Amino acid sequence: MDIETPAALIDETRMAANIARLQKRMTELGVRLRPHVKTSKCIEVARRQQEAGARGITVSTLKEAEQFFAAGFADILYAVCISPDKLDRALALCRQGCALTLLVDSVAAAQAVVAKGHPFEVMIEIDSDGHRSGVQPEDAVLIEIGRVLHEGGAKLKGVLTHAGSSYDLNTPEALRQLAEQERHLSVRAAERLRAAGLPCPEVSVGSTPTALSAQSLDGVTEVRAGVYVFFDLVMANVGVCTPENVALSVLTTVIGHQPEKGWVIVDAGWMAMSRDRGTQRQKIDYGYGIVCDASGRAIEGLLVGAANQEHGIVSRRDGAADGSLIDRFPIGTKLRVLPNHACATGAQYPDYHLVTAAGATEVWPRFHGW
């Protein structure tokens, strides 16, 4: 493979299977899938998701909204509570024709939104698992925010929740329970708004683990998920994929050895893998990633066990100093590394290299920053 290392590779076959898997599930459960493009920040990846049946996208920054809108994506949900000083930038997108939906979880933010005098489409964030943001579904403030928006001239579009604590689980039963909790509490919040005479057409839920675990999505209109498009080792530990499903890998080159220690030094350090050590607290700690051969087949028992900025140290997972690695992986050998967290690893690269089943490659740009 004639690609300078380190490089971020997308295995097209695996990605297509990942996209098809969640899309099929969502179609069966009767909901729209609105993929979170914060994972890839790549127009081409998002196009594949739309072609498979996804409708609209979810973004985590206004830069994502602007970049995707410029590429023809008009239905965009900005799923982070907006800070008042970002409203002008959001308004500029709306005025260009973008169907942008904003998110709030406080009266103060709702007031700031309506103060702009533009009929923004807005959702209210619900806290369904104590994980981060959102209002409690039974809290009086939910209705108060709804009234501020509706009476202030905004279009109250619905409620949204993200059960991000799903990343901390690792059994199908616990995941099913959390998915049901995410569904139940967001539907309950929607019912409260409607009972108060407020509009609430949409109920948006999701995280990759709950999206893949939900048994029913009654009352839900759309599901958001991001990392499923690539998957990663954190998701493998959660139990919603296997390492063989991981579509993103880092191509690297052997640049040195420490024979006594059984270390193989590669040019994928933490800058190439990201500093994400998300598997550290999970059932299997994969260090900075699982080492595979150049074709993507995992090499039993080998990890990137440690990393500096531009150096990765490949060694045996069991810590044994294996001198035979030096002969097996001479200087110049190409390897691939499966990452802990696809969102973090992808963010280190200006572009991806798509690798087709036939071995051809294509460069797909991605962006970074805010």
Next chain:
Amino acid sequence: MDIETPAALIDETRMAANIARLQKRMTELGVRLRPHVKTSKCIEVARRQQEAGARGITVSTLKEAEQFFAAGFADILYAVCISPDKLDRALALCRQGCALTLLVDSVAAAQAVVAKGHPFEVMIEIDSDGHRSGVQPEDAVLIEIGRVLHEGGAKLKGVLTHAGSSYDLNTPEALRQLAEQERHLSVRAAERLRAAGLPCPEVSVGSTPTALSAQSLDGVTEVRAGVYVFFDLVMANVGVCTPENVALSVLTTVIGHQPEKGWVIVDAGWMAMSRDRGTQRQKIDYGYGIVCDASGRAIEGLLVGAANQEHGIVSRRDGAADGSLIDRFPIGTKLRVLPNHACATGAQYPDYHLVTAAGATEVWPRFHGW
């Protein structure tokens, strides 16, 4: 401060003091300072270092070499052992007039270098602390590599070491000892090469902690250091700076609250701070960073304790749920966060905002990728 958040700020006054501090020390010890620009990847930052007396730069990637050469930096040391397939790219730089020095730590890499038929300037990496790469100073392979280079037509420029294990220390005495070990072992390797009749004019050592701790640099010709230009919380724990010296911070905006938990939600998540949790294993764990007011003054007892991709959770370091934070930091409040690791945090941004003592700002681009 009218800057969209999150944003990476450089405090000009602090940076100037950091630059002056190490430069003064190196001048007193009679060695050249060759700053490692992998920390900033920013032309303007490197210019400040040169203006203060630094000579040449150190890079960790060929992209850094190309970008800095294009901006007029001609004396460049690529301080990662070169993989053979990167030699053509290195050669292209040399042919454009770049005084590029390469690094090797194996016979195989040395052979690949001379096989190109170009009189590359090359250094040999020495392992002075068992940390990562390099040959043992007493190993016969050192002389063998030297001969392959010298007899093959390369210009054997000297030896280089990086005592990166200095990041794991936290007492002045241990740092002084490691600095002396770094000096002693690299000088010893140089003496062995010279005794074997090989040229070895340069002895290059360095890491920020050892550079600031060395009592003598006899026999050393140049010192490399990177993170000293900004410093960070890892370096504060190592003991070579205080949080008040940290010149890089992330400007962020309050976007929400969880009153019962005493959480203030900000728009600096791990994408803005990086996933680097380098203080986790140190004497003080700073979470994802120390929270400061908008002017950069630390707010006693507040950390970014947890982070998702675009959400940071500000809370008390002692874990107490402090409801008063909600009133102190309403939605829209600007805060700054000091990072664990400046190299990793900077890498998340397309540019820095330089903040002068007078409060004016200037945008300084930085680059990423390989």
